[in-house]
Amino acid sequence: MRLLIVNVNTSTAITRALAEQARAVARPGTEVEGLTPRFGPESVEGNFESHLAAVAVMDRVMTYERPYDAVIQAGFGDHGKEGLQELCPTPVIDITEAAAHTACLLGHRYSVVTSLDRTVPMIRDRLTLAGLHTRCASVRASGLGVLELESDPTAAARAVAHQARAAVERDGAEVIVLGCGGMAGMELTPEDTAGAPVVDGLTSAVALAESLVGLGLTTSRVRTFAVPRPKSVTHWPLSPALETPHHP
Amino acid sequence: MRLLIVNVNTSTAITRALAEQARAVARPGTEVEGLTPRFGPESVEGNFESHLAAVAVMDRVMTYERPYDAVIQAGFGDHGKEGLQELCPTPVIDITEAAAHTACLLGHRYSVVTSLDRTVPMIRDRLTLAGLHTRCASVRASGLGVLELESDPTAAARAVAHQARAAVERDGAEVIVLGCGGMAGMELTPEDTAGAPVVDGLTSAVALAESLVGLGLTTSRVRTFAVPRPKSVTHWPLSPALETPHHP
Amino acid sequence: MRLLIVNVNTSTAITRALAEQARAVARPGTEVEGLTPRFGPESVEGNFESHLAAVAVMDRVMTYERPYDAVIQAGFGDHGKEGLQELCPTPVIDITEAAAHTACLLGHRYSVVTSLDRTVPMIRDRLTLAGLHTRCASVRASGLGVLELESDPTAAARAVAHQARAAVERDGAEVIVLGCGGMAGMELTPEDTAGAPVVDGLTSAVALAESLVGLGLTTSRVRTFAVPRPKSVTHWPLSPALETPHHP
Amino acid sequence: MRLLIVNVNTSTAITRALAEQARAVARPGTEVEGLTPRFGPESVEGNFESHLAAVAVMDRVMTYERPYDAVIQAGFGDHGKEGLQELCPTPVIDITEAAAHTACLLGHRYSVVTSLDRTVPMIRDRLTLAGLHTRCASVRASGLGVLELESDPTAAARAVAHQARAAVERDGAEVIVLGCGGMAGMELTPEDTAGAPVVDGLTSAVALAESLVGLGLTTSRVRTFAVPRPKSVTHWPLSPALETPHHP
Amino acid sequence: MRLLIVNVNTSTAITRALAEQARAVARPGTEVEGLTPRFGPESVEGNFESHLAAVAVMDRVMTYERPYDAVIQAGFGDHGKEGLQELCPTPVIDITEAAAHTACLLGHRYSVVTSLDRTVPMIRDRLTLAGLHTRCASVRASGLGVLELESDPTAAARAVAHQARAAVERDGAEVIVLGCGGMAGMELTPEDTAGAPVVDGLTSAVALAESLVGLGLTTSRVRTFAVPRPKSVTHWPLSPALETPHHP
Amino acid sequence: MRLLIVNVNTSTAITRALAEQARAVARPGTEVEGLTPRFGPESVEGNFESHLAAVAVMDRVMTYERPYDAVIQAGFGDHGKEGLQELCPTPVIDITEAAAHTACLLGHRYSVVTSLDRTVPMIRDRLTLAGLHTRCASVRASGLGVLELESDPTAAARAVAHQARAAVERDGAEVIVLGCGGMAGMELTPEDTAGAPVVDGLTSAVALAESLVGLGLTTSRVRTFAVPRPKSVTHWPLSPALETPHHP
Known part of the structure; x- marks a missing residue:
């Protein structure tokens, strides 16, 4: 196919x-x-x-x-x-929907870590319309723009890991969704996410x-x-x- | 201005x-x-x-x-x-939002009467994101396309009135929103809407x-x-x- | 009129x-x-x-x-x-409803800053019944009673600004609603609200x-x-x- | 006491x-x-x-x-x-709340049968604020005013039974709440409610x-x-x- | 009986x-x-x-x-x-339901304090299905397992009181529900709960x-x-x- | 695997x-x-x-x-x-969840057709906890028990088709989910479902x-x-x- x-x-x-x-x-x-x-x-x-x-x-x-x-x-x-x-x-x-559906199969609640603060409401709105918001614990911003995420993978992974851990420890997330195309291929360790599995939208x-x-x-x-x-x-x-x- | x-x-x-x-x-x-x-x-x-x-x-x-x-x-x-x-x-x-905000000021619940069945979910989605859905009693389709509504105002008004009355009598609507730009200027009598006031989005x-x-x-x-x-x-x-x- | x-x-x-x-x-x-x-x-x-x-x-x-x-x-x-x-x-x-309707036209989510902690649930209840709660990021109390807000405008503005900034920075608010008649005429600078526009219920x-x-x-x-x-x-x-x- | x-x-x-x-x-x-x-x-x-x-x-x-x-x-x-x-x-x-709490202990969903159509939204609003609406299948009106319910108990029981059965058969109700003080002491048979137990607010x-x-x-x-x-x-x-x- | x-x-x-x-x-x-x-x-x-x-x-x-x-x-x-x-x-x-129904009769919102973090989602799910979640301000974990709660009542009461106060002061709770059978008979003072009444499920x-x-x-x-x-x-x-x- | x-x-x-x-x-x-x-x-x-x-x-x-x-x-x-x-x-x-996730990828809203009326609330509850209920248009019962569905496939398909069409035409469903293990392998034509695709939980x-x-x-x-x-x-x-x- x-x-x-x-x-x-x-x-x-x-x-x-x-x-x-x-x-x-x-x-x-x-x-x-x-x-x-x-x-x-x-x-x-x-x-x-x-x-x-x-x-x-x-x-x-x-x-x-x-x-x-x-x-x-x-x-x-x-x-x-x-x-x-x-x-x-x-x-x-x-x-977006693919990631959320997959995350729902893996844990009770999931959080999304995205690029900028301004895209957080956009993501929330998409999840709401898709009917996938009730199990979304939070959408958090790494503070890095799409192109910054692309250009400095190490800084990007660090910023994402910081928010991922906060999502698990403070928001009740059990699964982390990488919420930006620019995070494609980002490698996070279990430590980075306080043990939560990481779901990527594209895959x-x-x-x-x-x-x-x-x-x-x-x-x-x-x-x-x-x-x-x-x-x-x-x-x-x-x-x-x-x-x-x-x-x- | x-x-x-x-x-x-x-x-x-x-x-x-x-x-x-x-x-x-x-x-x-x-x-x-x-x-x-x-x-x-x-x-x-x-x-x-x-x-x-x-x-x-x-x-x-x-x-x-x-x-x-x-x-x-x-x-x-x-x-x-x-x-x-x-x-x-x-x-x-x-x-869409203008009409819904106005309707909320006039009655406990409102219904929208729109053109085709296929636009009903689009309207519902817009109202949901606008946070104006909880007082929406129903979105009903007249069955006429946008251009048909334009071209035959008499048939259009009859079809809209039929749905408006159903909204009031069966769905609990107290206000009717005209849910299509092609309904601009449509005149409905109180009888047409079982007494409910009519709200137009553009005005x-x-x-x-x-x-x-x-x-x-x-x-x-x-x-x-x-x-x-x-x-x-x-x-x-x-x-x-x-x-x-x-x-x- | x-x-x-x-x-x-x-x-x-x-x-x-x-x-x-x-x-x-x-x-x-x-x-x-x-x-x-x-x-x-x-x-x-x-x-x-x-x-x-x-x-x-x-x-x-x-x-x-x-x-x-x-x-x-x-x-x-x-x-x-x-x-x-x-x-x-x-x-x-x-x-209350007038302010919330207006705020919804200006930003994705709004917060209310009111007088005392005990009125917070009352305001939430009114917004829920009005169907205007889904876009309400938070209702925050300044801690000052209605008459205190009236009698010491400077202290009042300071207390309100403190909560307004917290609403924008922590709760996701993009618009601030002044949630008390006693705040009528209160002047807040853009700095006071972290840039968010201020909506007054009466006007x-x-x-x-x-x-x-x-x-x-x-x-x-x-x-x-x-x-x-x-x-x-x-x-x-x-x-x-x-x-x-x-x-x- | x-x-x-x-x-x-x-x-x-x-x-x-x-x-x-x-x-x-x-x-x-x-x-x-x-x-x-x-x-x-x-x-x-x-x-x-x-x-x-x-x-x-x-x-x-x-x-x-x-x-x-x-x-x-x-x-x-x-x-x-x-x-x-x-x-x-x-x-x-x-x-109102007492009846709804009790009904929740008896079945999966309950319906309220009240007096006039105009009181239906009032009851819904009270249940919403009480957080007891999600298990309310419907609120139905018998069409009789409070004093009519009082004055003609036989007609009242017949009108209430008609709505009670509709609630069970069409709305998914499993318990019927008598939604009007004027129904105090109304006797309904299991047949009147299609087998659903009847809850009275006062008792x-x-x-x-x-x-x-x-x-x-x-x-x-x-x-x-x-x-x-x-x-x-x-x-x-x-x-x-x-x-x-x-x-x- | x-x-x-x-x-x-x-x-x-x-x-x-x-x-x-x-x-x-x-x-x-x-x-x-x-x-x-x-x-x-x-x-x-x-x-x-x-x-x-x-x-x-x-x-x-x-x-x-x-x-x-x-x-x-x-x-x-x-x-x-x-x-x-x-x-x-x-x-x-x-x-669980008994406690939540009772708490709803006593205050605007209630919080549950339970044993372990892992039981929090279970409790939330039960409250959601019971339709009693909208007035639940939070479910908090004391961090102690069921048997630990049993075996060291003093430490248990201290841990529960800590979360109870946080629920009142940060989450908006007005009533505290003891969310574990192992807390049966626990005595909390008004100070322990910042003045909120305590509801026990069994009683x-x-x-x-x-x-x-x-x-x-x-x-x-x-x-x-x-x-x-x-x-x-x-x-x-x-x-x-x-x-x-x-x-x- | x-x-x-x-x-x-x-x-x-x-x-x-x-x-x-x-x-x-x-x-x-x-x-x-x-x-x-x-x-x-x-x-x-x-x-x-x-x-x-x-x-x-x-x-x-x-x-x-x-x-x-x-x-x-x-x-x-x-x-x-x-x-x-x-x-x-x-x-x-x-x-149940597998079917609902899949249905969400195919249409705006889906309906479930199940066996008996008494299982409808069970299915609704599972979908609610899975956070997949907001796009569920309805859960309908065919009126046949699990073993009846197994034993008379022709009668079963007819009963299911009847409810499927009602779901599409009256409830707004765009996808039909077969809501019972006993429907495994049931063949429905597009006519049976008014054109809606059919999703099976097991596959x-x-x-x-x-x-x-x-x-x-x-x-x-x-x-x-x-x-x-x-x-x-x-x-x-x-x-x-x-x-x-x-x-x-």
């Missing part, structure tokens, strides 16, 4: 890292394709960026020309999964996507995620209509 | 209707400007369309060149308000926008709606980079 | 202060009338006092003899709004009352707030039957 | 009926005293009447001159319990009051129900200051 | 202590019988032990040969009450059991707690089929 | 059917072992049976002598998963178990699911101590 891993930002380096991480856990026979949006922000840390990235992700998937079996939206706490579900005939997995999403495909299940077309009604949509998809950008 | 009323679909006829309705309730001294997105769907009835419209709305406001005092996003149940709040220095009012939003401006209040910059961090955002805003569309 | 601002305690000085504050934000053409209950406590800081004040407020409004367009109940966290809604043909606005209520009147909306008579059934009510209203009090 | 049963309306016939019903279940050694408010409505069916009755109840208890061990507020869905808790040194039991309250007194427990004075702070309360209690009413 | 107090662990010393404590508050005429399970753990501090104890409790009651009027399951936070309700014709009272359960029996009420047989359908149940009850154990 | 599928009832025929169904979806390399409890009920349809089965399941797994990689508890809506998680070093998957559990094992994740030992403390547990495990039963 072929899985599309769609990065939410325009960094091809991050896309490559995500694809590698996905390949590392994919079953034999699963092919992973990483896709980078053709427009939008270089990192997603707020609502405007997330809304724009949502459309850029849909645009990228809609202009992908080969067959695929499932789509993974690789932005933690980001918008757009619902629209993607309407557009794709295959299962669509959001890494969880790969496993869930493989499961759904294996079970022959896909998105319900009843009501919410029905195919969009036929109508005029000006300039859609957007990327073919965009002039070559003048900035590098 | 100048209020921007941003339509979420590309129909200039609807934009004109919205602006007229807004002007009819605006105070003396309030100037209303209707804006139409430069790309996106001709009507918004699902998640994909709503996500795309959210970005088209932000794009339209970002490329508006005159000063303004508040922005009203005129799509019922639609995405994007949070991003707009980050981008605009002024208050941003979403008509409620105009009044709330005027109130906030009058009180000198605007969006908090603490955390969630802080101005986006400076970063590279490829092709943003999108519309200047879009080639002239080839379809009318 | 004429707005009635009904104080919940018997202090005419506070009534005057409330009326002044209301006039300062009222639109041209809005006339503000301050009313003082004819019996009840000199300040409301608990449930007994609040229940008694609720009836004294209704009594005062019922014995007011001129026409009016809306009623504002000016007690934060107090009982009685529902009864008043049944009795008055006009909109009735409660300052919010004035704006909302003007909005509803402007939109031609009033309380639904369906079910909860229907006019009371005709029946014998001994000694109602109470004040005409009360002998002249012997204490000043 | 001596229990005060305080009627919420001014009908001495109802007070007598309540006291009799209480005596029928009270333990040997428990003395029951029925009290009638000195002002207020002849029946409580809405918020205004309930708020007024709340104060009339407090007034009546405050002017009672003998010692007592517990107070029972005998109005279903009514306001005022919290104020009474502040004023009385003894336990205070509200019949439940008597048993709970006896239990608390027996265990030596009373209201916590920490925070919410602390004794009111010393302050000037004009005309309180109200009844001594009321002139003899001129209507019978 | 005869009440069965069923210990959840195999310690006959604890059974005796429970029975004594129950007798101390039982009314004249109430006979208390303490029962000890015939298999299972010597103390219950986790889910496995609680599940096993649930069955051992049912087994013990099913093999009790004399008539009884009510059953009290004397394990705090433990499983099994629902099964017992199906099996017994009489009321069944769980001490509360005795009072509630006596109340239900006095009112002639028992478990509803509609739906959830209907008598089990006739079917083959291998080895049930278990204890008669168990060989004499070889360990003491 | 080796998966243990533990039936909750004593029917070896059902155990065989479960194992076959699991093998049909298991990946190459996954070995499935079906286990039957050594005591307990022949079918689980209520709380007593479920509590007893929970212990019988733990007993069976504890006396299993070969290595295994994950355990699946194959009773829908049943107790005991938490205890099993403490006892097993591997992941433990409950089919979902197999896929999730394989996913967790593949990701190297197992139950958190922090707090709730820590290994039981060392202590005396009389007669545990139970089955070795049970005499040969005299009934067949």
Whole structure:
């Protein structure tokens, strides 16, 4: 089967890292394709960026020309999964939900450690809509932006470990979710998390996507995620209509 | 003061209707400007369309060149308000929330009557995130699409009245919210709603926008709606980079 | 239009202060009338006092003899709004709800700073019934009673600012609501609130009352707030039957 | 021990009926005293009447001159319990809460059958604040007013039985709560309730009051129900200051 | 009437202590019988032990040969009450629920102080299912195991008092619930709890059991707690089929 | 890897059917072992049976002598998963939770169709504790017992289809969960469910178990699911101590 891993930002380096991480856990026979949006922000840390990235992700998937079996939206706490579900005939997995579902199978309550304070409410909102908030003990911010998490893995791991331990010791967490695409591949020791297992959204999403495909299940077309009604949509998809950008 | 009323679909006829309705309730001294997105769907009835419209709305406001005092996003149940709040220095009012806040001031519970069954979960989700769901008795669909509501006002009013009465008599509603931009200006008699007052999102939003401006209040910059961090955002805003569309 | 601002305690000085504050934000053409209950406590800081004040407020409004367009109940966290809604043909606005509605338009979560610890649960209960609690980050007590807040504005502002900052920094608040009528007119700097905007219940209520009147909306008579059934009510209203009090 | 049963309306016939019903279940050694408010409505069916009755109840208890061990507020869905808790040194039991607590001990979910449709939201609100709503399957109205329930017991029982069966068969109720003081002493057969046991608020309250007194427990004075702070309360209690009413 | 107090662990010393404590508050005429399970753990501090104890409790009651009027399951936070309700014709009272119901009658919010950190989520889950969680301010662990609480009453009281004060001062509790059978008979001063009254599950359960029996009420047989359908149940009850154990 | 599928009832025929169904979806390399409890009920349809089965399941797994990689508890809506998680070093998957997690990935809301009305509250309770209830539109009963579902597949499918369509058309479900082990292998057409995809607990559990094992994740030992403390547990495990039963 072929899985599309769609990065939410325009960094091809991050896309490559995500694809590698996905390949590392994919079953034999699963092919992973990483896709980078053709427009939008270089990192997603707020609502405007997330809304724009949502459309850029849909645009990228809609202009992908080969067959695929499932789509993974690789932005933690980001918008757009619902629209993607309407557009794709295959299962669509959001890494936020994938991580939370997996965490719920491992402990009584879980906490998310993310990048900046400002993304905490976004993540809470996504979990609330997904109906996965009642077992979320807390969402904590490491204080590092997405690109800082990428660029200094040691500092990143230290900041994340600090919040992870606080989540276990003060908030009642029993499982830690890495709440940022930029944490892909971060290695934490049991000490770092006061013994709590660590769940990563992307690898969880790969496993869930493989499961759904294996079970022959896909998105319900009843009501919410029905195919969009036929109508005029000006300039859609957007990327073919965009002039070559003048900035590098 | 100048209020921007941003339509979420590309129909200039609807934009004109919205602006007229807004002007009819605006105070003396309030100037209303209707804006139409430069790309996106001709009507918004699902998640994909709503996500795309959210970005088209932000794009339209970002490329508006005159000063303004508040922005009203005129799509019922639609995405994007949070991003707009980050981008605009002024208050941003979403008509879904405006209607629900107003309805809460008038009765113990309210119901929303909207267009299609598939938009019901979208509206519920917006109300849940806005924290306005606990007094929502029900969201009911008239079964008519946005453009059908526009084009046959008599049939539309009949279908809405049918659901409104059911909401009052079976669901415990005491106030009826018109849950679709296409219902702008719909006239319902007390009989149509079993005596319940009718709240319209756009006119409620105009009044709330005027109130906030009058009180000198605007969006908090603490955390969630802080101005986006400076970063590279490829092709943003999108519309200047879009080639002239080839379809009318 | 004429707005009635009904104080919940018997202090005419506070009534005057409330009326002044209301006039300062009222639109041209809005006339503000301050009313003082004819019996009840000199300040409301608990449930007994609040229940008694609720009836004294209704009594005062019922014995007011001129026409009016809306009623504002000016007690934060107090009982009685529902009864008043049944009795008055006009909109009735409660300052607790007005403040919370306004705060929801400005930030993701808000906190209330009130007078005494014992009123915290009362305020929480009012917000819960109003369906406005899910976005309330916390209700914090300044530790000062209503009359202390009145009498020493400097100490009051310092105590409120201390709690406001804690709400922003520890509880996740993005907006601060002044949760006591005795805080009317309190001036807080952005520093005092760690940058969060400050919402006042009375001025919010004035704006909302003007909005509803402007939109031609009033309380639904369906079910909860229907006019009371005709029946014998001994000694109602109470004040005409009360002998002249012997204490000043 | 001596229990005060305080009627919420001014009908001495109802007070007598309540006291009799209480005596029928009270333990040997428990003395029951029925009290009638000195002002207020002849029946409580809405918020205004309930708020007024709340104060009339407090007034009546405050002017009672003998010692007592517990107070029972005998109005279903009514306001005022919290104020009474502040004023009385003894336990205070509200019949709404007493019934719901008892029902929770008997089945997975319970339904309330009350008088009029307009009191349904009042009862729901009381249960919500009491934290007893999550196991409430429904609150249903018999359609009969309080005095009609009193005056025609056969019609009343038939109307209540109709709703009770609907609650069991359609709403998932396993226990039926009689939700109106006017239903005191109503006899329902197992057939009337599709086999569900019937819980009455007043008798439940008597048993709970006896239990608390027996265990030596009373209201916590920490925070919410602390004794009111010393302050000037004009005309309180109200009844001594009321002139003899001129209507019978 | 005869009440069965069923210990959840195999310690006959604890059974005796429970029975004594129950007798101390039982009314004249109430006979208390303490029962000890015939298999299972010597103390219950986790889910496995609680599940096993649930069955051992049912087994013990099913093999009790004399008539009884009510059953009290004397394990705090433990499983099994629902099964017992199906099996017994009489009321069944769980001490967790009994304590929470009683605490709700005394203050606005209550906290539970229990033994170990690992039992906190178990207690929360029981309260959630019982619909009694919304007024629970916190569940705190003393850090002492069940048998440690038994064996060193002074250290136990000190540890419990420490958490009780924290619950009142930091979590908003107004009532303290002793959340472990091993705390039976613990004496706490008002100072120990910052003035909050102390509720014990077992004595509360005795009072509630006596109340239900006095009112002639028992478990509803509609739906959830209907008598089990006739079917083959291998080895049930278990204890008669168990060989004499070889360990003491 | 080796998966243990533990039936909750004593029917070896059902155990065989479960194992076959699991093998049909298991990946190459996954070995499935079906286990039957050594005591307990022949079918689980209520709380007593479920509590007893929970212990019988733990007993069976504890006396299993070969290595295994994950355990699946194959009773829908049943107790005991938490205890099993403490006892097993591997992941433990409950089919109720597995089905609900999977359903959440496919549609906005799901409904469960189960056997008897009396098991509906049990299933609701399990979903509530698992934090998976907010997206559950309804739990509906087919009216057939577990063994009837087994014995007459055609009647069973018809009864389930009837409720499934009602769930989609009236309750807002977009996905149907088969809520009973006895429905294993039931074939429903898209017409049967008004187009909604059908999720089965056992096959979902197999896929999730394989996913967790593949990701190297197992139950958190922090707090709730820590290994039981060392202590005396009389007669545990139970089955070795049970005499040969005299009934067949």
